[in-house]
Amino acid sequence: MTDLQLTALRRGAALGLAAMLAQGGATAAQSATAAAAPANAEPTTMTTRLVPTQLGRLAVHTAGDSGPVVLFWPAVFSDSSIYRAQVEALRGRYRLVLIDGPGFGRSDAPTRPFTMEACADAAAEVLQQLDVQRVAWVGTSWGGIVGVHFAVRHPQKVRGLALMNTPFDMPAEGPGFSDRMVVWGARWIGNTDLYANGVARSFFPAAWRDSHPEELAAFVAAFKAPDPEGMAVAGRSVLLERASVLPLLPQIKAPILVVAGGDDRLYPAPTLKAAAERIAGASFVEIPASGHISAMDRPDRVTALLERELMQWSQAAP
Numbered sequence: 523m524t525d526l527q528l529t530a531l532r533r534g535a536a537l538g539l540a541a542m543l544a545q546g547g548a549t550a551a552q553s554a555t556a557a558a559a560p561a562n563a564e565p566t567t568m569t570t571r572l573v574p575t576q577l578g579r580l581a582v583h584t585a586g587d588s589g590p591v592v593l594f595w596p597a598v599f600s601d602s603s604i605y606r607a608q609v610e611a612l613r614g615r616y617r618l619v620l621i622d623g624p625g626f627g628r629s630d631a632p633t634r635p636f637t638m639e640a641c642a643d644a645a646a647e648v649l650q651q652l653d654v655q656r657v658a659w660v661g662t663s664w665g666g667i668v669g670v671h672f673a674v675r676h677p678q679k680v681r682g683l684a685l686m687n688t689p690f691d692m693p694a695e696g697p698g699f700s701d702r703m704v705v706w707g708a709r710w711i712g713n714t715d716l717y718a719n720g721v722a723r724s725f726f727p728a729a730w731r732d733s734h735p736e737e738l739a740a741f742v743a744a745f746k747a748p749d750p751e752g753m754a755v756a757g758r759s760v761l762l763e764r765a766s767v768l769p770l771l772p773q774i775k776a777p778i779l780v781v782a783g784g785d786d787r788l789y790p791a792p793t794l795k796a797a798a799e800r801i802a803g804a805s806f807v808e809i810p811a812s813g814h815i816s817a818m819d820r821p822d823r824v825t826a827l828l829e830r831e832l833m834q835w836s837q838a839a840p
Contacts (some may be wrong), residue, residue, distance in 0.1 A: 575644035578630035595665030601627025607821030631752025642671035682835035709754035785813035
């Protein structure tokens, strides 16, 4: 195949993929909206370090010197800056630890696929190096999946979990064509305006897009930041090769809050509610007019929910 033919193929695939995303057809592109905040958008008072783990060096951002510890893990195709609003609201009362997943933000790009169990163990390695014993876990999409594994593999380290916009299940037949196209796009066209705009139309509610043009522009720009090959490896690991976590949910003993976006077309609220019902005592909240990254498009509502749950978990746990 000539270079001209390859360019034409990529262009045609990009157009088709962007159209598919705009119609809400890509189930696995789930977390791409989270890139709306640029990688350097964390509050200036945060401290950042690279912590060696089994997944390579992970960028760990910390804020606050005292209080219960809250750990944040973001969605795939994003970094911890999606939690900017929550950090600003909570850092005066809690010690906050935010981890950029492998391949995103300032973390090392993965060179081979990894498991969700390895992500959970890498988070435990980070906590060990920070001398942190227990955390409240806040995860969005990928971060929610990792949180489930963390609670099962390291139950003594968990005070509670907030699992937001999380795809708990995996189709029995495996990933579909749209899932594979999204991962392919991450490698070859993921850092183009065409791809990013298609994802944006698919994941952000129209009203939010219209009223937040600067954040929408940042979303498009942020797609050009990560290493394309690392993005593709991470996308493959999270979107194509992970297993359903539904069988793990009954094993979790810590209190759980499940949050769904009322306008999340990828993982509709009823599917998340059904997952929450598998967990004894779990709370479920649907946020109206929210898409797939509720921490960004409804930050005040998410922050209020977290403040309520964190206070309860801190009082209940020894």
